[in-house]
Amino acid sequence: MNLIPFDLLTPLLVATLGALWSERAGVLNIALEGQMLAGALTAVLTVHFTGNLALSLIAALAFGALTGLLLAWGTLDLGADPFIAALGLNLFLPALVGWVSFSLFGNLGVIRLGAAPPVWFGVPVFFLVALGLTVATQALLFHTPWGLRLRAAGTSPALMASRGLGTKGLQRQALGLSGALGALGGAFLALTLGAFVPGISAGKGWIALVALYLGLRRPWPVLAACLVLAWTEQASNLLQSVRNLPSGLVLGLPSLLTVVVFVATSAAKKRFSPGTGRRLSRGRSRR
Amino acid sequence: MKPRSNPLTSGVGTLVALGLALILAVLLLAMLSPNPAGALRAFFWGPLSSGLAWGNLLNQGLLLTLTGLAASLAFGAGSFNLGGEGQTYTGGLAALAAALVLPVAWGPGGTLVALTAGIAAGMTLGGLSGWLKVRFDADEMITTFLLSASAVPLVDAVMTGPGIGAAESMLIQSRPAPEAFWLPGLLTPSNFHVGVLVALPLVVLFGILVNHTPWGYRLRLMGRNRDFARYAGISTGFYALVPLALSGGLHGLAGALGVLGTQHALVQGFSAGWGWNGIAVALIARTNPWAVVPAAFLLAFLDQASRTVVLQGQFPFQLSALFQAAILFFITARIVLPRFGDRRKA
Numbered sequence: 056m057n058l059i060p061f062d063l064l065t066p067l068l069v070a071t072l073g074a075l076w077s078e079r080a081g082v083l084n085i086a087l088e089g090q091m092l093a094g095a096l097t098a099v100l101t102v103h104f105t106g107n108l109a110l111s112l113i114a115a116l117a118f119g120a121l122t123g124l125l126l127a128w129g130t131l132d133l134g135a136d137p138f139i140a141a142l143g144l145n146l147f148l149p150a151l152v153g154w155v156s157f158s159l160f161g162n163l164g165v166i167r168l169g170a171a172p173p174v175w176f177g178v179p180v181f182f183l184v185a186l187g188l189t190v191a192t193q194a195l196l197f198h199t200p201w202g203l204r205l206r207a208a209g210t211s212p213a214l215m216a217s218r219g220l221g222t223k224g225l226q227r228q229a230l231g232l233s234g235a236l237g238a239l240g241g242a243f244l245a246l247t248l249g250a251f252v253p254g255i256s257a258g259k260g261w262i263a264l265v266a267l268y269l270g271l272r273r274p275w276p277v278l279a280a281c282l283v284l285a286w287t288e289q290a291s292n293l294l295q296s297v298r299n300l301p302s303g304l305v306l307g308l309p310s311l312l313t314v315v316v317f318v319a320t321s322a323a324k325k326r327f328s329p330g331t332g333r334r335l336s337r338g339r340s341r342r
Numbered sequence: 343m344k345p346r347s348n349p350l351t352s353g354v355g356t357l358v359a360l361g362l363a364l365i366l367a368v369l370l371l372a373m374l375s376p377n378p379a380g381a382l383r384a385f386f387w388g389p390l391s392s393g394l395a396w397g398n399l400l401n402q403g404l405l406l407t408l409t410g411l412a413a414s415l416a417f418g419a420g421s422f423n424l425g426g427e428g429q430t431y432t433g434g435l436a437a438l439a440a441a442l443v444l445p446v447a448w449g450p451g452g453t454l455v456a457l458t459a460g461i462a463a464g465m466t467l468g469g470l471s472g473w474l475k476v477r478f479d480a481d482e483m484i485t486t487f488l489l490s491a492s493a494v495p496l497v498d499a500v501m502t503g504p505g506i507g508a509a510e511s512m513l514i515q516s517r518p519a520p521e522a523f524w525l526p527g528l529l530t531p532s533n534f535h536v537g538v539l540v541a542l543p544l545v546v547l548f549g550i551l552v553n554h555t556p557w558g559y560r561l562r563l564m565g566r567n568r569d570f571a572r573y574a575g576i577s578t579g580f581y582a583l584v585p586l587a588l589s590g591g592l593h594g595l596a597g598a599l600g601v602l603g604t605q606h607a608l609v610q611g612f613s614a615g616w617g618w619n620g621i622a623v624a625l626i627a628r629t630n631p632w633a634v635v636p637a638a639f640l641l642a643f644l645d646q647a648s649r650t651v652v653l654q655g656q657f658p659f660q661l662s663a664l665f666q667a668a669i670l671f672f673i674t675a676r677i678v679l680p681r682f683g684d685r686r687k688a
Contacts, residue, residue, distance in 0.1 A: 133675030143670030310492035
């Protein structure tokens with residue numbers, strides 16, 4: 056039992072920051088689950104072939120950004136529904152990951168690494184990076200003109216248009232950044248474990264969306280929400296091993312928790328914005 | 343989904359998405375298979391090469407007709423049901439539970455009750471999302487997906503639990519349903535059985551309901567423009583909830599048919615992909631119930647084809663996931679003539 060379960064907290068925090076960037080720009084990225092998985096494999100492969108940890112993180116970031124830009128191309132340029140296109144990506148990435156690991160290693164199984172991730176005075180360096188990203192997100196999103204425009208693209212595209220500013224470029228940047236952070240979260244997950252395991256993301260990309268809403272869509276509360284969820288996960292891991300609970304319950308719990316949180320936020324939104332009766336911030340093509 | 347003014351261009355857009363997916367598959371087969379000619383032959387001829395293959399193709403086509411009809415009904419009313427996977431799986435569980443509890447002497451009557459139980463289970467799951475939408479304004483796209491994602495591991499847990507789990511089996515599965523409740527098989531030993539034939543009258547029923555009744559007119563109006571539907575005095579709550587409940591019910595029926603007709607037990611992951619493929623079918627058919635049948639058989643063919651290729655060792659991994667992915671990614675896109683479409687200013 057760790058007071059701060061760094062290993063559970065770090066990947067979730069980074070992925071949630073990815074979700075935060077996209078949500079604030081009005082294009083919630085739900086492909087994080089697939090992007091985490093892809094990032095995990097990218098990082099493990101890079102370490103396997105080059106032995107360079109920093110390079111593996113850069114590779115994961117780059118591949119993640121690429122998937123984010125692919126999603127942006129589908130939704131912003133081709134006008135696909137963001138949710139459906141992201142689900143397509145979530146189906147595509149595991150298939151791609153399975154194929155790559157199969158053709159390189161001849162199985163769909165575990166790829167082990169020897170190296171352990173660096174630790175600085177008992178604190179994993181990955182966590183410090185995640186903390187730095189939280190600070191950077193807060194600074195960039197809330198204290199720069201670019202961040203202001205990006206948030207305006209999410210909340211009031213009409214205002215942006217009236218100022219002669221487009222939203223598409225900003226949303227594309229947000230989706231690219233979001234994908235990069237999702238993949239980085241996956242890279243942290245795999246490098247901490249020291250191995251790639253099929254299905255390593257195990258719903259973390261979806262839990263990131265819970266953390267986003269629990270964390271009121273702001274960086275510091277998001278950090279607190281991630282900590283709470285990491286404690287919950289640690290507790291449920293313990294519960295599973297100690298009391299022999301059915302694993303289905305433990306596996307289904309994150310999604311169930313997300314529904315409850317999502318319904319609660321929707322209900323609150325409905326109560327606080329009477330007369331609108333629907334969400335305003337979504338740049339969806341339907342309705 | 344935004345209604346398209348020109349049915350011709352939207353149809354072409356669908357064909358382009360399908361064509362892209364097909365080209366992607368053929369390219370992958372040609373480039374990555376050790377034996378491209380054999381792989382292509384297996385891909386295009388495999389699903390039609392034997393009675394067994396035909397039976398599996400018909401079975402899957404009709405099941406996808408059901409789940410496609412289910413997804414299409416919700417789309418038509420402007421609701422996205424992304425929970426088909428969980429609704430199907432839960433329907434299978436409910437049907438099996440009913441079959442295990444009912445006295446064997448009921449025979450075909452018991453089969454009907456078990457099927458009804460499957461429908462009711464899916465309906466509950468779909469209707470719950472509809473209710474959350476009406477009551478709390480919670481986006482049904484997200485709640486259907488997440489409720490389904492939490493239902494799947496729960497069904498997995500129940501399946502092996504006390505009273506249901508099989509004592510000795512290589513697969514993770516439940517005890518078999520009593521043979522008295524099995525639906526008679528066709529073209530054995532394929533997966534085909536009489537139960538899935540119910541998809542055809544259901545298509546006719548919903549085709550008439552949606553296209554030729556006042557109820558269907560109001561439903562389509564909801565799908566086109568919810569604000570106008572409200573202005574026209576249509577009960578938007580009712581038409582938001584009922585299509586989702588019906589959609590869930592049809593998914594549940596598909597799951598129940600799979601259990602009573604093909605598996606005869608609840609096998610872990612037996613319905614995996616049915617829900618997603620149903621969505622792909624509905625996106626191809628564009629909410630028109632009549633178009634669901636050809637779209638379903640097209641996808642069933644693609645799925646069987648990619649299975650044949652993988653089974654014959656011509657290709658290292660499941661192509662069908664790539665198909666679904668490519669179709670989902672491109673199908674809602676405005677690919678055709680983007681310059682003349684309603685592109686927003688960058």
